[in-house]
Amino acid sequence: MSLRELYQDMILDHGKQPRNFGLLDNASHQHVGYNPVCGDKLKVYLNEQNNKIIAIQFEGVGCAISMASASLMTEAVKGKSFEEVHTLFNSFHELVTKGNDAETLGKLSVFSGVVEFPIRVKCATLAWHTLKAAIEHNPTSVSTE
Amino acid sequence: MMRDDFPILKTTMHGKPLVFLDSAASAQKPKQVVDAISNFYTTRYANVHRGIYELSATATKIYEETRDVIKQFIKADHHYDIVFVNGTTEGINLVAQSLGRMEWLAGDEVILSEMEHHSNIVPWYLLKEQIGIKLKVIPVDDDGALQLNDYEKLFSSRTKLVAITHASNVLGTINPIKEMIAIAHRHHVPVLIDGAQAIPHMPVNIADLNCDFYLFSAHKLYGPTGIGVLCGKKELLKNMSPYQGGGDMIETVSFEKITYAHLPHRFEAGTPHIAGVIGMKAALQYINQIGMDNVFQHEQELLAYTLPKLKAIPGVRLIGNTSQKVGVISFVIENMHAHDIGTVLDSEGIAVRAGHHCAMPLMQRFNVPATIRVSFGIYNHEQDIDRLIAALHLAKRILS
Numbered sequence: 001m002s003l004r005e006l007y008q009d010m011i012l013d014h015g016k017q018p019r020n021f022g023l024l025d026n027a028s029h030q031h032v033g034y035n036p037v038c039g040d041k042l043k044v045y046l047n048e049q050n051n052k053i054i055a056i057q058f059e060g061v062g063c064a065i066s067m068a069s070a071s072l073m074t075e076a077v078k079g080k081s082f083e084e085v086h087t088l089f090n091s092f093h094e095l096v097t098k099g100n101d102a103e104t105l106g107k108l109s110v111f112s113g114v115v116e117f118p119i120r121v122k123c124a125t126l127a128w129h130t131l132k133a134a135i136e137h138n139p140t141s142v143s144t145e
Numbered sequence: 146m147m148r149d150d151f152p153i154l155k156t157t158m159h160g161k162p163l164v165f166l167d168s169a170a171s172a173q174k175p176k177q178v179v180d181a182i183s184n185f186y187t188t189r190y191a192n193v194h195r196g197i198y199e200l201s202a203t204a205t206k207i208y209e210e211t212r213d214v215i216k217q218f219i220k221a222d223h224h225y226d227i228v229f230v231n232g233t234t235e236g237i238n239l240v241a242q243s244l245g246r247m248e249w250l251a252g253d254e255v256i257l258s259e260m261e262h263h264s265n266i267v268p269w270y271l272l273k274e275q276i277g278i279k280l281k282v283i284p285v286d287d288d289g290a291l292q293l294n295d296y297e298k299l300f301s302s303r304t305k306l307v308a309i310t311h312a313s314n315v316l317g318t319i320n321p322i323k324e325m326i327a328i329a330h331r332h333h334v335p336v337l338i339d340g341a342q343a344i345p346h347m348p349v350n351i352a353d354l355n356c357d358f359y360l361f362s363a364h365k366l367y368g369p370t371g372i373g374v375l376c377g378k379k380e381l382l383k384n385m386s387p388y389q390g391g392g393d394m395i396e397t398v399s400f401e402k403i404t405y406a407h408l409p410h411r412f413e414a415g416t417p418h419i420a421g422v423i424g425m426k427a428a429l430q431y432i433n434q435i436g437m438d439n440v441f442q443h444e445q446e447l448l449a450y451t452l453p454k455l456k457a458i459p460g461v462r463l464i465g466n467t468s469q470k471v472g473v474i475s476f477v478i479e480n481m482h483a484h485d486i487g488t489v490l491d492s493e494g495i496a497v498r499a500g501h502h503c504a505m506p507l508m509q510r511f512n513v514p515a516t517i518r519v520s521f522g523i524y525n526h527e528q529d530i531d532r533l534i535a536a537l538h539l540a541k542r543i544l545s
Contacts (some may be wrong), residue, residue: 003488003489003492003543004543006488007485007543007544012544012545015485016480037500038484038499038500038501038515039500039501039505039508039514039515040484040514041514061514062482062514063482063483063484063485064481064482064485064544065484065485067482119488119491120484120488123484
């Protein structure tokens with residue numbers, strides 16, 4: 001287990017300066033995700049046109065892992081269809097829970113160190129669960145529990 | 146060497162000797178406690194208050210004697226009775242339901258503080274939902290002390306109870322509860338004290354405090370989980386309705402008429418956590434040998450050793466800066482989240498708490514999502530703090 005593998009430069013960079021951060025006006029989908037164990041909370045907004053995500057932003061507070069995951073997720077899913085997002089979610093989940101790295105993950109592979117830190121899996125997946133719930137128009141807030 | 150009594154301190158975490166700095170969540174157990182429970186199950190176990198055979202009579206005797214050991218430990222005089230509960234949380238729920246739900250009306254008020262653990266907020270919030278009571282909240286100042294001027298102003302003719310913590314599980318603040326109890330009594334309002342976080346760290350004298358209810362859990366006091374104490378004034382307890390129904394809490398039962406057992410058994414339905422009580426007794430006897438004054442002194446020395454070292458780390462902000470503190474320190478480090486720090490400490494073999502500590506209103510008060518909390522037990526020593534400080538420097542190198 002290596003802390004450096006977990007806290008790679010890209011994760012620290014996105015954790016400190018998350019991309020696509022802030023409120024998105026007139027979002028077609030939005031959702032709040034919450035991890036009651038640690039208090040991490042974030043809100044994902046997106047705009048969908050012709051079944052494609054044309055804009056996505058998030059806001060919230062959390063640890064470096066959860067912020068970086070949300071930031072890199074927004075970069076990864078922009079322009080993708082909901083089906084493609086679903087597939088990517090599954091690949092990402094496989095990466096952080098089983099260590100299976102898929103080529104399609106691209107930059108998201110930077111989270112490969114998470115599998116060695118089971119306690120932090122929820123930090124890495126909070127944004128993804130929230131995005132999934134936003135897409136599915138789940139009216140209540142999503143929780144990692 | 147007292148550390149030798151705690152076998153877990155010889156284990157490792159991630160290959161490094163364990164430094165346990167999370168005793169405020171739950172303390173480690175000395176082998177005297179583990180052995181007492183093991184011996185009881187091995188050679189003396191039987192249900193209590195049941196059999197006419199010797200084994201049950203002996204178990205009953207040890208179980209009942211523990212009430213006296215507890216009363217001596219917290220200096221509760223003949224005005225008080227000891228009720229076994231499964232922990233502080235259950236004790237507060239018991240008072241909320243047996244006293245509050247039965248006796249209070251919509252519009253009646255309970256005074257809490259902003260630094261309460263969720264376990265001293267939610268039971269009262271449930272009453273608000275169930276019968277429409279109102280919650281009044283004593284604010285916390287920037288140093289983490291209760292604002293006593295505001296406290297006085299919260300009393301009204303509808304105030305039914307003050308329910309406050311003796312010491313904050315986040316800030317470490319020791320509240321001036323003796324003074325606060327006297328103020329409440331001038332308004333003829335009883336006071337419940339959540340002692341979960343005070344009892345492991347400092348001597349407590351119930352008769353001197355003159356509180357009406359005092360609660361604590363054994364597991365934070367080097368005893369087993371699942372057992373705790375509600376110490377209450379008999380005068381109040383005797384008029385309270387039963388909490389749960391079942392065996393052991395009744396005198397006679399028919400389908401037409403049930404009469405309840407006397408105190409304290411009226412509040413102890415069903416087969417109790419007998420081994421838990423035995424373990425708690427062993428824990429109290431163990432602590433008595435060390436002496437609570439010495440425990441307090443030891444933790445104050447560790448605080449004095451730790452605080453300057455923490456403050457010397459650039460970017461560290463302490464949450465809770467009162468002079469009267471138990472061995473509990475919360476802090477944040479600029480631009481670093483508590484969980485990331487916690488992960489680095491974990492990898493260095495150091496156990497601390499990182500999170501909201503079941504005190505979300507307090508986190509909001511200090512505008513932090515989470516803090517790192519370091520808390521002491523009797524087994525901590527200066528080397529633990531040196532390891533902590535070194536690991537915090539490592540966290541800064543890794544995370545920035």
